[in-house]
Amino acid sequence: MDDNGEARCKSRIVAILLSLCQPGLGHLYALRARRAVLFAGASLALAAVFLSGLLGQSFSSLVIVLSIALIIFLGGAIDAARCAPRSQSPGPRLSRWYAVLALAVAMQWLAYQALPLVQRLKSFYMPSSNMEPTIVPGDRLFAALAPSPNPRRGDIVLFESPETPGMLLLNRVIALPGETIEIRDKAVLLNGALAEEPWAQHLDPNILPADYYMEWGRKRDQLSRLTLADGQVFVMGDNRDFSHDSRFYGPVDTSSVRGKPLYVYWSQDRERIGLRLDQ
Incomplete structure (x- = not known):
């Protein structure tokens, strides 16, 4: 290979x-400004x-986005290779690889700063x-970031x-503003009636009494009747015996809600990939 051929390859x-x-x-780098743009x-x-949420709200749309990307x-890499300079003769400084790389770093930094907007x-x-079992350790998921002043029960x-x-x-979300919640021997009562919770699981067969010697135990399985104020919700994990939630730190202000999970996009259990979480 001659010098020009070697330079072309590089x-x-x-x-x-x-x-x-x-x-x-x-x-x-190849001095093709229009194609670069x-x-x-x-x-x-x-x-x-x-990232704005116009696409990516479902796993199928994520697949479409990744395919286009x-x-x-x-396509850009192949086309840029075809347009690459044929020799190593000096060109405009902007076409030097290190100048282009520096420009890339600057662009990425600007994009990162604008990301929250x-x-x-x-x-x-x-x-x-x-x-668990709705979301398991190791799951990776996408969530829609948006204030939710009026979350629904079960969200x-x-x-x-x-x-x-x-x-x-x-x-x-288990209880909404203005509702009363009570827990008796792990059973959740909403407004005095037993709540239907198909998502809840209890792995510990023991029921801890209200006078249990450790504070976390007293709060885990028993809760005195509590009425939620306006702008408050009561939240709990589905894995009831191993969740740190409103039983321990109290109701959550709806103003602190930042968004909702949409779907699992990656999991060690391949059958979970694509599982929707917003239904």
Whole structure:
């Protein structure tokens, strides 16, 4: 291979790597400004549409978004390789790979700063078992980020922890503003009637009395009648015997609700992938 052939090969590799970092960068390196704008614009538009929640509200739409992204990234890399410079002769400084890479870092930083302004869809990882069997440890899910001043009974919600500001927790709404809730020997009573809870599971056969010597035990299985004020909900985990929830830290203000989980997009149990959580 002559010097020009070797340079052409190296240029193609650089163009491909830059394009895989961010579509459009490989074309910028190849001095194809119009194509750079086309591929960069397409990828940024797709990301904005996805993160804003216009797409991605269901697992099927997530698959569509990922398929389009794959086409943009791979198509951009292949096209940038075809447009790569044929020699290593000095060109405009902006076409040097390190200049293009620096530009990519700057673009990513700006995008990260602007993210909170448009983001309405966010990925979360479930580390604990408090929502089993609905959500199991290791599940990765997408949630819609939006205030929910009027959550419904049975909704799974993301809310800011009353105990640790800034930390988001995941539990199910059991009682609504103005309702009364009481727990007798693990049984939940709403407005004096036994609540229907097909999602709840109890793994510990023991029922702890109200005078149990440890505070967490007294609160786990017994709760005196409590009337919720306006703007408050009572939340609990589905895995009742192993959940830290409103039984321990009290009702949650609806103003602290940050969103709702939509679906599981990845799990160690492949059959759980695509499971909807907002129904």
